[in-house]
Amino acid sequence: MREVAVIGVGMTKFGELWDSSFRDIGLKAGMLAIEDAGLSGDEIDGMFIGNMASGRFIDQHHIGALIADYSGMASNHVPATRVEAGGASGGMAFRQGVMAVASGMHDMVIVGGAEKMTDVDDPSSNAIIDSTADQQWESSMGATMASLHAMIAKRCIHEGMATREEIAAVSVNSHANAVDNPNAQFRRATKIESVIRSSAVAEPLGMFDCAPISDGAAAVVLCPLEDAKKHTDKPVKVAAVSQASDTLALFQRNSILSFAATRVAAERAYARAGISAKDVSVAEVHDNYTISGILAAQDLGLFKKGEAGKAFLEGVTLTGGKMPINTSGGLKAQGHPIGATGVAQIVELTHQMRGTADKRQIAKPRYGLAQNVGGTGSAVTVSILEAI
Amino acid sequence: MREVAVIGVGMTKFGELWDSSFRDIGLKAGMLAIEDAGLSGDEIDGMFIGNMASGRFIDQHHIGALIADYSGMASNHVPATRVEAGGASGGMAFRQGVMAVASGMHDMVIVGGAEKMTDVDDPSSNAIIDSTADQQWESSMGATMASLHAMIAKRCIHEGMATREEIAAVSVNSHANAVDNPNAQFRRATKIESVIRSSAVAEPLGMFDCAPISDGAAAVVLCPLEDAKKHTDKPVKVAAVSQASDTLALFQRNSILSFAATRVAAERAYARAGISAKDVSVAEVHDNYTISGILAAQDLGLFKKGEAGKAFLEGVTLTGGKMPINTSGGLKAQGHPIGATGVAQIVELTHQMRGTADKRQIAKPRYGLAQNVGGTGSAVTVSILEAI
Numbered sequence: 001m002r003e004v005a006v007i008g009v010g011m012t013k014f015g016e017l018w019d020s021s022f023r024d025i026g027l028k029a030g031m032l033a034i035e036d037a038g039l040s041g042d043e044i045d046g047m048f049i050g051n052m053a054s055g056r057f058i059d060q061h062h063i064g065a066l067i068a069d070y071s072g073m074a075s076n077h078v079p080a081t082r083v084e085a086g087g088a089s090g091g092m093a094f095r096q097g098v099m100a101v102a103s104g105m106h107d108m109v110i111v112g113g114a115e116k117m118t119d120v121d122d123p124s125s126n127a128i129i130d131s132t133a134d135q136q137w138e139s140s141m142g143a144t145m146a147s148l149h150a151m152i153a154k155r156c157i158h159e160g161m162a163t164r165e166e167i168a169a170v171s172v173n174s175h176a177n178a179v180d181n182p183n184a185q186f187r188r189a190t191k192i193e194s195v196i197r198s199s200a201v202a203e204p205l206g207m208f209d210c211a212p213i214s215d216g217a218a219a220v221v222l223c224p225l226e227d228a229k230k231h232t233d234k235p236v237k238v239a240a241v242s243q244a245s246d247t248l249a250l251f252q253r254n255s256i257l258s259f260a261a262t263r264v265a266a267e268r269a270y271a272r273a274g275i276s277a278k279d280v281s282v283a284e285v286h287d288n289y290t291i292s293g294i295l296a297a298q299d300l301g302l303f304k305k306g307e308a309g310k311a312f313l314e315g316v317t318l319t320g321g322k323m324p325i326n327t328s329g330g331l332k333a334q335g336h337p338i339g340a341t342g343v344a345q346i347v348e349l350t351h352q353m354r355g356t357a358d359k360r361q362i363a364k365p366r367y368g369l370a371q372n373v374g375g376t377g378s379a380v381t382v383s384i385l386e387a388i
Numbered sequence: 389m390r391e392v393a394v395i396g397v398g399m400t401k402f403g404e405l406w407d408s409s410f411r412d413i414g415l416k417a418g419m420l421a422i423e424d425a426g427l428s429g430d431e432i433d434g435m436f437i438g439n440m441a442s443g444r445f446i447d448q449h450h451i452g453a454l455i456a457d458y459s460g461m462a463s464n465h466v467p468a469t470r471v472e473a474g475g476a477s478g479g480m481a482f483r484q485g486v487m488a489v490a491s492g493m494h495d496m497v498i499v500g501g502a503e504k505m506t507d508v509d510d511p512s513s514n515a516i517i518d519s520t521a522d523q524q525w526e527s528s529m530g531a532t533m534a535s536l537h538a539m540i541a542k543r544c545i546h547e548g549m550a551t552r553e554e555i556a557a558v559s560v561n562s563h564a565n566a567v568d569n570p571n572a573q574f575r576r577a578t579k580i581e582s583v584i585r586s587s588a589v590a591e592p593l594g595m596f597d598c599a600p601i602s603d604g605a606a607a608v609v610l611c612p613l614e615d616a617k618k619h620t621d622k623p624v625k626v627a628a629v630s631q632a633s634d635t636l637a638l639f640q641r642n643s644i645l646s647f648a649a650t651r652v653a654a655e656r657a658y659a660r661a662g663i664s665a666k667d668v669s670v671a672e673v674h675d676n677y678t679i680s681g682i683l684a685a686q687d688l689g690l691f692k693k694g695e696a697g698k699a700f701l702e703g704v705t706l707t708g709g710k711m712p713i714n715t716s717g718g719l720k721a722q723g724h725p726i727g728a729t730g731v732a733q734i735v736e737l738t739h740q741m742r743g744t745a746d747k748r749q750i751a752k753p754r755y756g757l758a759q760n761v762g763g764t765g766s767a768v769t770v771s772i773l774e775a776i
Binding site: 001 | 522
């Protein structure tokens with residue numbers, strides 16, 4: 001199995017991009033990544049696209065072919081494959097791209113993620129998001145992604161796993177970090193009390209506990225590690241990509257204080273990379289809801305059980321802190337165009353590992369970890385990048 | 389790169405399966421394939437699912453996690469990845485599964501394909517199918533998959549590439565072969581004049597030129613070739629899996645008498661397998677519309693340009709003929725549950741290579757080829773299996 005490197009990254013601004021179509025943003029992110037890698041499009045021989053629900057958001061299936069076409073790669077008949085796993089679509093597409101290069105079947109792969117969510121009204125977009133939960137036993141009964149995460153939050157508070165303030169601090173952390181990210185949807189800080197007092201979505205979670213509806217795209221270019229130096233002075237090694245499943249419905253778990261799929265995916269990734277949680281310099285975690293950030297930080301082993309909330313509250317997780325989490329602003333403040341999110345995490349970590357994260361740059365990065373989640377922890381990918 | 393083998397196959401009956409849900413059929417096909425491989429589910433370490441549009445057909449995204457859950461594999465946290473490429477979803481999922489084993493990242497993979505299309509009404513299902521064409525420049529203007537293929541058929545007739553009778557013969561061939569397939573949706577023969585006189589769908593294509601709306605699922609189990617003999621006396625080698633893209637919209641092609649993506653994917657597959665078209669013993673081709681069968685047979689090199697129609701008409705392509713095509717009954721008569729189709733092709737070819745195709749068995753099989761198409765030739769996979 002060949003080792004793989006990231007040699008180029010690019011992304012659009014995340015937000016409500018009224019002036020851009022799905023194909024515009026998909027194309028732009030891809031072009032930026034290819035340019036960043038110093039390549040021409042002709043050198044790409046494989047493409048993987050993470051996308052959750054273009055079939056419903058823009059009435060278009062088959063977007064692998066769409067992006068291959070509009071990027072000009074269809075003229076070389078470059079294979080393009082779309083991958084979907086709810087919120088984990090981007091992370092899973094990245095894993096497929098790594099596998100394609102590792103297997104030797106492809107030598108130069110682009111992985112993109114894109115979602116255009118604002119072309120439908122809010123009730124429709126929420127219904128689409130809820131279709132990543134179990135339609136038969138959850139969403140058809142009225143459960144929403146927000147209410148399922150609210151149940152997790154309530155249980156965590158009840159069991160003393162985190163306080164309401166600590167949960168709110170995940171949002172404060174992401175917003176504080178996003179101030180320095182020019183691509184972020186919300187570049188303004190917020191406060192604990194603003195989060196707690198924000199309009200109720202599903203008690204105890206309010207509007208500021210929930211990632212927004214966003215448009216956006218991100219892309220990365222991969223090649224064999226042994227060839228990477230020909231293309232860039234600062235290749236970043238893919239030390240591990242792992243993935244794990246859990247039950248689709250939340251009620252079927254033994255416990256909802258933790259996502260087993262995150263724990264298992266992390267174990268597999270640490271074993272593959274030959275490191276442990278304490279070696280992680282910076283992490284991008286899936287804070288689609290604030291409570292998810294608490295669970296992620298604990299399930300990944302970055303903090304002990306019951307201690308992540310305090311860390312968020314005390315600023316340990318800020319860009320300048322001891323264990324920086326979501327330096328990009330995370331899903332909450334950078335934005336959450338669903339299929340793009342997992343790929344945008346790799347874009348941020350690549351900048352961190354290269355030392356090109358500008359005002360968000362952390363000191364002495366060695367390993368960056370990305371955790372991307374589909375549903376309520378039903379599918380999780382964990383990827384580890386290494387500065388070399 | 390490790391060589392890969394198919395060691396187990398299974399499928400449900402294809403048809404209008406009113407008594408079964410999506411999860412029922414997905415599970416059943418998987419269990420049959422695992423049983424056929426002589427395994428228990430605990431031995432599977434990776435899963436790939438081909439599915440086109442569960443988000444619209446059954447209001448459920450994230451079906452990788454769903455199938456992992458209901459098959460019990462979520463308890464081992466087995467990674468499950470859904471792949472979508474319109475009609476080529478199944479073939480693409482198969483390619484991802486092969487890549488996963490070839491790369492060494494997985495040792496025992498199940499590839500499934502499933503679609504439940506009859507839970508929505510006919511106008512809805514047709515609108516969903518049309519969303520694999522270019523939404524912006526084709527389907528939003530009123531073009532349907534049927535009318536786009538009708539344009540191809542008209543042009544082929546106009547250019548002397550095939551007669552109306554020859555085009556109809558593709559349907560007659562598939563129906564004749566399906567009589568011996570217990571899993572086929574339509575187990576009855578038809579005649580040229582019945583096809584030509586069938587109710588008009590998009591001139592010149594009638595109802596009997598078009599594959600039906602179907603429910604169904606299919607699955608195959610893959611492992612490294614070197615381990616295959618431990619599990620079965622009759623492993624089948626995956627000699628090649630290839631994939632190619634073309635423009636999403638049909639009007640952007642230089643010619644519509646041929647699908648360039650089929651030609652390129654076939655060239656790549658033949659090169660990888662070290663064979664040429666004349667070595668193919670049996671082929672499963674994507675006859676979603678009769679005209680597609682003519683194009684496929686020519687673009688794959690099984691017949692010269694302008695000669696495939698005659699071969700279908702003269703019965704050369706029947707199960708007992710010199711160049712058997714669609715011994716399963718193809719999409720037209722076995723049925724076309726979209727995401728399952730590409731995987732069902734592999735199921736049929738595996739039976740042929742093993743010599744277990746029962747009344748459909750061809751003599752002395754060596755190489756079996758599957759061609760699976762998304763959109764109007766916008767994405768094509770070509771897979772070659774080898775009897776060893």
